[in-house]
Amino acid sequence: RTREFLASFEVIQAKLKKTYNYLTHGGDADLMPVNNTNIFGDGIEFGVRPPNKSWKMISNLSGGEKTLSSLSLIFALHHYKPTPFYIMDEIDAALDYRNVTIVGKYVKDRALDAQFIIISLRPNMYQQACRHIGIFKVNNVTQVGLLASDAYKGWQEGALAAKP
Amino acid sequence: RTREFLASFEVIQAKLKKTYNYLTHGGDADLMPVNNTNIFGDGIEFGVRPPNKSWKMISNLSGGEKTLSSLSLIFALHHYKPTPFYIMDEIDAALDYRNVTIVGKYVKDRALDAQFIIISLRPNMYQQACRHIGIFKVNNVTQVGLLASDAYKGWQEGALAAKP
Amino acid sequence: LCIKAIETYNFKSYYGRKILGPFDQKFTAIIGPNGCGKSNTIDALLFVFGFRSSKLRAHKLPELIHNSDGRKDCSSAKVTVHFAVMRTEAEQNEQVEAFSIGRSISKSNKSDYFLNGARATQHDVTTKLREHDVDLDHNRFLILQGEVEQISLMKPTAKNEHEEGML
Amino acid sequence: LCIKAIETYNFKSYYGRKILGPFDQKFTAIIGPNGCGKSNTIDALLFVFGFRSSKLRAHKLPELIHNSDGRKDCSSAKVTVHFAVMRTEAEQNEQVEAFSIGRSISKSNKSDYFLNGARATQHDVTTKLREHDVDLDHNRFLILQGEVEQISLMKPTAKNEHEEGML
Ligand SMILES: Nc1ncnc2c1ncn2[C@@H]1O[C@H](COP(=O)(O)OP(=O)(O)OP(=O)(O)O)[C@@H](O)[C@H]1O
Numbered sequence: 099r100t101r102e103f104l105a106s107f108e109v110i111q112a113k114l115k116k117t118y119n120y121l122t123h124g125g126d127a128d129l130m131p132v133n134n135t136n137i138f139g140d141g142i143e144f145g146v147r148p149p150n151k152s153w154k155m156i157s158n159l160s161g162g163e164k165t166l167s168s169l170s171l172i173f174a175l176h177h178y179k180p181t182p183f184y185i186m187d188e189i190d191a192a193l194d195y196r197n198v199t200i201v202g203k204y205v206k207d208r209a210l211d212a213q214f215i216i217i218s219l220r221p222n223m224y225q226q227a228c229r230h231i232g233i234f235k236v237n238n239v240t241q242v243g244l245l246a247s248d249a250y251k252g253w254q255e256g257a258l259a260a261k262p
Numbered sequence: 263r264t265r266e267f268l269a270s271f272e273v274i275q276a277k278l279k280k281t282y283n284y285l286t287h288g289g290d291a292d293l294m295p296v297n298n299t300n301i302f303g304d305g306i307e308f309g310v311r312p313p314n315k316s317w318k319m320i321s322n323l324s325g326g327e328k329t330l331s332s333l334s335l336i337f338a339l340h341h342y343k344p345t346p347f348y349i350m351d352e353i354d355a356a357l358d359y360r361n362v363t364i365v366g367k368y369v370k371d372r373a374l375d376a377q378f379i380i381i382s383l384r385p386n387m388y389q390q391a392c393r394h395i396g397i398f399k400v401n402n403v404t405q406v407g408l409l410a411s412d413a414y415k416g417w418q419e420g421a422l423a424a425k426p
Numbered sequence: 427l428c429i430k431a432i433e434t435y436n437f438k439s440y441y442g443r444k445i446l447g448p449f450d451q452k453f454t455a456i457i458g459p460n461g462c463g464k465s466n467t468i469d470a471l472l473f474v475f476g477f478r479s480s481k482l483r484a485h486k487l488p489e490l491i492h493n494s495d496g497r498k499d500c501s502s503a504k505v506t507v508h509f510a511v512m513r514t515e516a517e518q519n520e521q522v523e524a525f526s527i528g529r530s531i532s533k534s535n536k537s538d539y540f541l542n543g544a545r546a547t548q549h550d551v552t553t554k555l556r557e558h559d560v561d562l563d564h565n566r567f568l569i570l571q572g573e574v575e576q577i578s579l580m581k582p583t584a585k586n587e588h589e590e591g592m593l
Numbered sequence: 594l595c596i597k598a599i600e601t602y603n604f605k606s607y608y609g610r611k612i613l614g615p616f617d618q619k620f621t622a623i624i625g626p627n628g629c630g631k632s633n634t635i636d637a638l639l640f641v642f643g644f645r646s647s648k649l650r651a652h653k654l655p656e657l658i659h660n661s662d663g664r665k666d667c668s669s670a671k672v673t674v675h676f677a678v679m680r681t682e683a684e685q686n687e688q689v690e691a692f693s694i695g696r697s698i699s700k701s702n703k704s705d706y707f708l709n710g711a712r713a714t715q716h717d718v719t720t721k722l723r724e725h726d727v728d729l730d731h732n733r734f735l736i737l738q739g740e741v742e743q744i745s746l747m748k749p750t751a752k753n754e755h756e757e758g759m760l
C-alpha cells in the first residue's frame with residue numbers, strides 16, 4: 099500500500115515540478131514528506147523556489163506567488179487523476195498582468211483534456227476563452243446571454259475606457 | 263454620553279450614505295442600531311442598497327459589492343475623524359474595471375486631505391496616482407525606484423502586452 | 427463529461443427562467459460587472475451537486491429562492507444542469523450520452539432531486555456524477571471566489587488525505 | 594503629517610540599504626510584478642509602528658531579517674520612516690517639522706526603537722504617532738492585502754467599539 103502511495107506520489111511530484119516551472123517561467127516546486135518514516139501520519143509539505151529565489155514554504159510567499167503554487171498543484175493532481183471539468187471563480191484576483199496571461203494560456207492548453215468554466219474580471223484572462231457568457235443586472239434581475247466575439251470585445255473596451 | 267455618541271453616529275451615517283452613493287453611482291447605505299434601546303450593548307448593523315437593487319446585509323453581497331461597502335465606511339469614518347495617511351494594499355482585487363476607475367478617482371480627490379499610498383496591480387487604479395514607485399526583484403533582491411511618468415507608462419504597456 | 431447548459435428558475439438573482447450557456451466544450455469565460463450574478467452561476471451548479479447552503483453563501487436553502495423588491499412571491503427555486511458525454515476520436519467529437527440533473531427547493535425547505543426530469547434521490551445524483559469521475563469528496567474541480575491562495579496552504583496531513591483518497 | 598520616505602536595511606526581501614520614496618504628499622502608487630516586494634513595503638512601516646510579527650507575515654521578528662541563498666549573513670534589520678509635518682495655507686505647502694522613527698531587530702530577537710536617530714522606547718514612538726492622529730488603536734489607516742472585504746463585515750459590536758473609541 100505504501101508502495102502504491104509512493105508511486106502515485108512520485109507521479110504527482112514530477113508533474114508538479116513541471117507545471118510550476120512552466121507557470122513561473124523557471125521556478126521549482128517540491129512535495130516532501132514531513133517525516134520520511136511516517137509518510138501517512140505526518141503528511142506532505144509543499145515547498146517552492148520561485149525563479150531566481152530561494153526555497154520557501156508556501157506561507158512565506160506573496161499573494162500572487164501563492165496563487166501560482168495552488169494552480170500548479172491543482173493541475174498536477176489533474177494529470178494524475180483527471181476530473182471532467184473545472185469551475186474557477188476569479189483565480190486571477192492576485193495576479194499581475196503577465197501572470198494572468200500565462201495562466202490564461204495554460205488553461206487554454208489544458209482545455210483539450212478537461213472543460214474549463216472560468217469567471218474573470220481580467221481581459222488578459224477571458225480574451226483567451228473560446229466562448230464568452232455575459233451577465234448583466236437589470237432592475238435587480240440577472241440577465242444572461244452568450245456573447246458573439248465582437249460583442250464581448252465591445253464590452254471589454256467599454257469597461258477599459260470606463261469614465262466614472 | 264449617549265447624546266454625544268448619537269451626534270457622531272449621525273455624522274458618520276450621513277457621510278456613509280453620501281460616499282456609498284458616489285462610489286456606486288446611486289446606491290444607498292445605512293447604519294442601524296441593532297437594538298434602538300441598547301445601542302451600546304448590541305452594536306450597529308451595516309446595510310446597503312446597491313443601485314437598482316433591494317436592501318441587503320453586507321454578508322449577502324458579491325466580492326466587489328463588499329469592497330465598495332468597506333471603502334465607503336473607511337472614507338466616512340475619515341470625514342468624522344481624519345487620519346493623516348492611508349496605506350492600502352490591492353483594495354481593487356475584486357473590482358471590475360469600471361469600479362477600479364471610480365475608486366481610483368475618488369482616492370485622488372480624497373488625497374487633498376490625507377496622504378494615500380496604494381499598492382495596485384491594476385492600471386486603471388495606479389494611472390491616477392501623482393507619483394509611482396516601481397519595485398522589481400533582481401536575483402532575489404528587491405530593487406526600488408521612483409518612476410518618471412513615461413517610465414511607468416512603459417512598464418504598464420509592457421505588462422499589458424505581455425507575451426507568456 | 428461536459429456541462430452543456432445550466433437552466434435556472436428563480437435561483438438567487440436569476441428571476442424567472444434563465445438558461446446559462448451553451449458552455450464551450452473547452453474553455454468558457456463568464457464575464458460581467460460586480461454584483462451582476464457571476465458567482466451565483468457557480469452556486470447553481472453546486473446546489474444541484476448537493477452542496478450545503480453555507481457553501482452557496484446562504485444560511486438556509488430557502489434563501490436561495492429569488493427575493494427582491496416587488497418580487498417576494500417566489501415560492502420555489504429550481505436548477506437543472508444539462509450534461510453531455512463526449513467521445514473524442516480522430517479529432518471528431520461525438521455525443522455518446524446526454525443527461526440532466528436537477529434540484530429544487532421550496533420556501534418550506536423541501537428539497538427534491540431530479541435525474542433526467544424524474545424524481546430521484548441525492549444518492550442517485552451523486553452516484554451518477556461519481557461514475558463520471560466528478561471528485562465530490564475533495565471538490566478538486568472547484569475553486570470558489572477568494573479560495574485559490576489557500577489551496578497551496580493546505581496542512582500537510584490534509585494533503586495526505588487528498589492523495590490517499592485518490593488512490 | 595505625511596510619510597516622506599522609508600529607509601530599510603536588510604528588511605525582508607530588501608537586501609542592504611534601500612530607500613523607498615520619496616512619497617507624494619497626495620497619492621503615490623507602488624507597482625511591480627508578483628512577489629517583487631510591494632507588500633513588504635507596508636510591513637516595513639508596520640514594523641516601525643510596533644506591530645507584532647504575525648501582522649507582518651512572520652512567525653517571529655528575526656524572520657524579518659533578509660535571508661536568501663548566498664546571503665545568510667545578515668545579523669540584523671532596521672527600518673527608519675521619515676515623516677514631515679506640512680501646513681497647507683493658501684495653496685502653499687510649508688514644512689513645519691520633520692522627524693524620523695526607526696526600529697531594528699537582531700538575530701537574537703533584540704528590538705530597539707529610535708526617534709530622530711536616538712534610542713527611544715516603543716512608548717515614545719507610539720506617543721509621537723498618536724500626537725499626529727495616527728489611529729493605532731483601530732488601525733483605520735491600514736488595509737492589508739486581502740482584508741478590504743471583511744472591513745464591512747465587522748460584527749455590530751465591533752463597529753460600536755470603533756465608534757466609541759473615536760469619541
Ligand atoms: N435569493 C436572492 N434573491 C435575489 N438576489 C440575490 C439572492 N441571493 C443573492 N442575490 C444577489 O446576487 C448578487 C451577488 O451575485 P454574485 O455573487 O453572483 O455577483 P458577482 O457577479 O460574482 O460579483 P463580483 O464580481 O463582485 O464577485 C448580490 O447582489 C446578492 O444580493
Ligand SMILES: Nc1ncnc2c1ncn2[C@@H]1O[C@H](COP(=O)(O)OP(=O)(O)OP(=O)(O)O)[C@@H](O)[C@H]1O
Binds near residue numbers: 151605607659
Ligand atoms: N526575510 C526575508 N528574506 C528574504 N526574502 C523574504 C523575506 N521575507 C519575505 N521575503 C520574500 O518577499 C517576497 C514577498 O514579497 P511581497 O509580499 O512584498 O510581494 P508582493 O510584491 O506584494 O507580491 P504580490 O503582488 O503577489 O502580492 C516573497 O518572495 C518572500 O519569500
Ligand SMILES: [Mg+2]
Binds near residue numbers: 187324325464466
Ligand atoms: Mg463573484
Ligand SMILES: [Mg+2]
Binds near residue numbers: 160351631632633738
Ligand atoms: Mg502583495
